[in-house]
Amino acid sequence: MTALLGPAPRRQLFGLRVDALTADDVIGLADQAVQSRRRLLIGVVNAAKVVHLRSDRLLRESLLECDVLLADGQSVVWASRLLGQPLPQRVAGIDLFEQLLALADRDRRSVYLLGATPSVLRGVEEAVARRWPGARVVGSRDGYFGAAASAEVAAGIAASGADMLFIAMPSPHKEIFLGTHGPSLGVPVLHGVGGSFDVLSGLTKRAPERWQRWGMEWLYRVLQEPGRLWRRYLTTNTAFVLLLIRERISRTRPYDPPTTAKEGTAHE
Incomplete structure (x- = not known):
């Protein structure tokens, strides 16, 4: 490292x-x-x-x-x-996402998962528990909430004391959320992971390594x-x-x- x-x-x-x-x-x-x-x-x-x-x-x-x-x-x-x-x-965002989860697993750090649909989010939680059992999921929230609920979501993230926040919300919702509430979250590492929740949950398949290269x-x-x-x-x-x-x-x-x-x- x-x-x-x-x-x-x-x-x-x-x-x-x-x-x-x-x-x-x-x-x-x-x-x-x-x-x-x-x-x-x-x-x-x-x-x-x-x-x-x-x-x-x-x-x-x-x-x-x-x-x-x-x-x-x-x-x-x-x-x-x-x-x-x-x-x-x-x-790649998804590779970095998995490496950060490995870091959290190694040091028993806490993570918060934000975004995607409830079913995809459950799949991500199951994948984290299976592959990185030392990473503590201290909270999660799907990405389907309106502006009126965003302050409540932000307060929940802040109260979780998470070390890392992974955000799978599309633009511009992610930018608006971070721009409005970012300073109050108190989370050291924040990473927008795009469609990585879909891949990690098994909803979509990632290209083979040769295609990536x-x-x-x-x-x-x-x-x-x-x-x-x-x-x-x-x-x-x-x-x-x-x-x-x-x-x-x-x-x-x-x-x-x-x-x-x-x-x-x-x-x-």
Whole structure:
């Protein structure tokens, strides 16, 4: 496990500052954050987010607010090398999710699970109990609640005393929830895990490792749900390639961070 001594190197990509970290580096930072009770908000960026952050202010600000921003997409890693800002590796959100659960298992740390449907959430709880029995699930809540209930959900998370919070809520609900209640949660490690709950519960299958290495995980998903996903990925991937060409010609000016300053983070 890696312990970082000082700031991690960062790369300028598509107007974002992306951290040049390995998965082991991030686990080391998470370990430090839990021990010191200082916030480590982990964010990930993929091709779709690169495309949408230009027009989606909420998404853009949520990425800029993160203490650590990682490349969750082989296409972003390849782009970083073409742009002369190389990242060491892809750090997939689901892989990091499982490694953080392994850390919690090793040290008997507490976790809170937030998001997905009640049935998927039960499947995740069962998977955690089976695969990482030392990780203590101190609370869980499905993601189907309205704005009126969000304060109550946040209060429950804060009262749980969790060391790690895993959020499987779609945008913009995740960003709105964290933007409104993040400072009051008191959880050191916060990680938005996207569709990882679906995979861990067994609802959906992840692409084989070879497909992941080739950066074809998106195609595997399309083959599972062609009617729903083919147009989305065709549009997004085409837009990403065009943005990469544009970035080679003229770099996007770095986006300004949100006006709210971050204090007491574990990544300084």
